[in-house]
Amino acid sequence: MNAAPPPPPAPHGLWARLRRWWGQAPTAARRPFEPPPLPDALWQSVWDSHGFLHGLNPAEQQRLRQHCGQFLHQKEFHGAHGLVVDDTMALAVAQQACLPLLHLGPAQPEPVQAWYGDFVGIVLHPGVALAQREHVDEDGVVHEWHEELAGEAMHGGPVMLSWPDVAEAPHSAEQGYNVVIHEFLHKIDLADGEADGCPPLPAGFLGHRSARAARAAWFDVLTPAWQDFREQVIRAERFGQAEPWLDPYAAEALDEFYAVAGEAYFVNRARFSEAFPTVLRLYDAFFRREAIPDHRA
Numbered sequence: 001m002n003a004a005p006p007p008p009p010a011p012h013g014l015w016a017r018l019r020r021w022w023g024q025a026p027t028a029a030r031r032p033f034e035p036p037p038l039p040d041a042l043w044q045s046v047w048d049s050h051g052f053l054h055g056l057n058p059a060e061q062q063r064l065r066q067h068c069g070q071f072l073h074q075k076e077f078h079g080a081h082g083l084v085v086d087d088t089m090a091l092a093v094a095q096q097a098c099l100p101l102l103h104l105g106p107a108q109p110e111p112v113q114a115w116y117g118d119f120v121g122i123v124l125h126p127g128v129a130l131a132q133r134e135h136v137d138e139d140g141v142v143h144e145w146h147e148e149l150a151g152e153a154m155h156g157g158p159v160m161l162s163w164p165d166v167a168e169a170p171h172s173a174e175q176g177y178n179v180v181i182h183e184f185l186h187k188i189d190l191a192d193g194e195a196d197g198c199p200p201l202p203a204g205f206l207g208h209r210s211a212r213a214a215r216a217a218w219f220d221v222l223t224p225a226w227q228d229f230r231e232q233v234i235r236a237e238r239f240g241q242a243e244p245w246l247d248p249y250a251a252e253a254l255d256e257f258y259a260v261a262g263e264a265y266f267v268n269r270a271r272f273s274e275a276f277p278t279v280l281r282l283y284d285a286f287f288r289r290e291a292i293p294d295h296r297a
Helices: 014-024 040-049 058-074 087-101 111-116 163-167 169-175 179-192 211-239 254-267 269-275 277-287
Strands: 076-079 121-125 129-136 142-149 151-153 159-162
Touching (some): 040 087, 058 111, 087 121, 087 179, 087 254, 111 179, 159 163, 159 179, 163 169, 179 254, 211 277
């Protein structure tokens, strides 16, 4: 009788250890929605490198840490083209991806699952990724090309990120750039299945009783801001006028403006508030609608 083959080696990495802990720990030892603890030294080293997180108060910091534990438990990281994803890289993605969720959880005990539950995989590339694109024009001619991407998110699919762009986050915040937050804001937008630049709005948003009225109010603010930004980009490109502070990619479409503006909102609020005061109030109403007590002296 042949001996049974040896079991496959256990996966390595922080997220793999968290998943094993979750599955093996006695039920009585785990409280609902309570993630296993993250190593203090690892948490602090990644936290210290992201200065745009340092304005969070103690309650927000603790909530972010809990969200990251859930995120690392639920997601699986993969390195493309031989890239080895270590614990520091995984936690860097988690801290940035979970930042928009801090105030989105009052009606949902597990905001990570509620907003990011449509996928599992996160693929990190050692550089920009090349995506195959195809378009059929009015004459039926098929046009194919490759597009360079720093990140991509699709409804029901994995999130792709360029690791050099992720690692640049501590330095690119001054320009309002953050590829992780950008792609995960797309995931929030896609939570209702539609990439239109408007996330699912809660009941009573901005005082509106119906979802239709709330969406109309959202677009009444976001659309003119996007149109004005497009005009700034056009004037800069065609007539040599001053370039806008925000990444010109925001002019491509309304849903891209929502995401590009959103990344700037989270990593450089002061500069964003000067450039987009009306959008600031809109985003505050959605992303900061639950006030966590400030325990600072």
